Amino acid sequence: MGLLHLFIQHTSASLTINENADPDVRGDFERFFNHAVPENAPYYVHLDEGSDDMPAHLKSSLLGCSLTLPVSNGRLNLGTWQGIYLCEHRNHGGSRRLVLTLQGESA
Numbered sequence: 856m857g858l859l860h861l862f863i864q865h866t867s868a869s870l871t872i873n874e875n876a877d878p879d880v881r882g883d884f885e886r887f888f889n890h891a892v893p894e895n896a897p898y899y900v901h902l903d904e905g906s907d908d909m910p911a912h913l914k915s916s917l918l919g920c921s922l923t924l925p926v927s928n929g930r931l932n933l934g935t936w937q938g939i940y941l942c943e944h945r946n947h948g949g950s951r952r953l954v955l956t957l958q959g960e961s962a
Contacts, residue, residue, distance in 0.1 A: 860957075860958070870918070872933070896909075905943070929960060
């Protein structure tokens with residue numbers, strides 16, 4: 856048994872785990888977050904990189920920048936329907952970097 860730690864080195868993207876069987880879940884996630892954290896809200900002050908900049912930071916903070924996952928027999932030990940989401944919160948996000956650290960099992 857081991858642990859895999861995933862960390863995304865960005866403030867406008869995030870990581871989370873959720874159902875990965877039905878693509879409607881991903882679409883519902885996006886619609887929910889776009890409604891809950893809208894662009895062009897009149898109370899945003901940080902607009903340095905456009906109208907999606909501050910909403911992307913807020914969405915990233917809500918979902919988080921890291922995951923710790925169990926590894927068994929060299930494989931991720933996720934539930935049947937679970938998948939890892941790398942959530943891009945910018946309208947035109949660039950490349951993203953992940954740091955992966957494995958403890959307790961060899962890669």
